[in-house]
Amino acid sequence: GEDVEQSLFLSVREGDSSVINCTYTDSSSTYLYWYKQEPGAGLQLLTYIFSNMDMKQDQRLTVLLNKKDKHLSLRIADTQTGDSAIYFCAESISNFNKFYFGSGTKLNVKP
Amino acid sequence: NAGVTQTPKFQVLKTGQSMTLQCAQDMNHEYMSWYRQDPGMGLRLIHYSVGAGITDQGEVPNGYNVSRSTTEDFPLRLLSAAPSQTSVYFCASSLTEGNTEAFFGQGTRLTVV
Numbered sequence: 001g002e003d004v005e006q007s008l009f010l011s012v013r014e015g016d017s018s019v020i021n022c023t024y025t026d027s028s029s030t031y032l033y034w035y036k037q038e039p040g041a042g043l044q045l046l047t048y049i050f051s052n053m054d055m056k057q058d059q060r061l062t063v064l065l066n067k068k069d070k071h072l073s074l075r076i077a078d079t080q081t082g083d084s085a086i087y088f089c090a091e092s093i094s095n096f097n098k099f100y101f102g103s104g105t106k107l108n109v110k111p
Numbered sequence: 112n113a114g115v116t117q118t119p120k121f122q123v124l125k126t127g128q129s130m131t132l133q134c135a136q137d138m139n140h141e142y143m144s145w146y147r148q149d150p151g152m153g154l155r156l157i158h159y160s161v162g163a164g165i166t167d168q169g170e171v172p173n174g175y176n177v178s179r180s181t182t183e184d185f186p187l188r189l190l191s192a193a194p195s196q197t198s199v200y201f202c203a204s205s206l207t208e209g210n211t212e213a214f215f216g217q218g219t220r221l222t223v224v
Binding site (some may be wrong): 104 | 115144146153155156169182206213214215216218
């Protein structure tokens, strides 16, 4: 399968920005995604970016894509305690709607 | 609109028992898939289906069977449960090929003792 890697933990203070990083191996990725998982819940799509874009902003969320380095990041501005969750990076390949997920980054927001 | 519904939410099995995890979606989605989530390993694709009557294997298909007799339902069968199948299982669906969003169920936490 494809390799999608993330660091496992990130801790920030409320009001700070959070940056969650992800690297992937397949250069034929069509879409790259960020999903959020709250305790005991399924995965919720936060945002996605087409592989021909390098940045996407959606309210407090900014996604940056560096195709050359196969690096994706999610920046959450003004992080709140409600942002505490596990964040998964995922890619889908060409025409197949199969997703390859990273191991998830657990974001802990301290008041 | 219920979205993706998985049942049961929790299940304990003895080694060697069989069971079926149910997944249903009411969004008329063509694509459905099953993932397992294990600590530190993200989600790994077990099986997927691109439409009724069509299924294929994902990354970790061994020990699991699926069928897709209708668009709405995509059950996952464990024929002879093993402790290595202790995991949280997620079903997902999406509308069309290349669609940007997969909708996930709430998950089934399975323990095999």
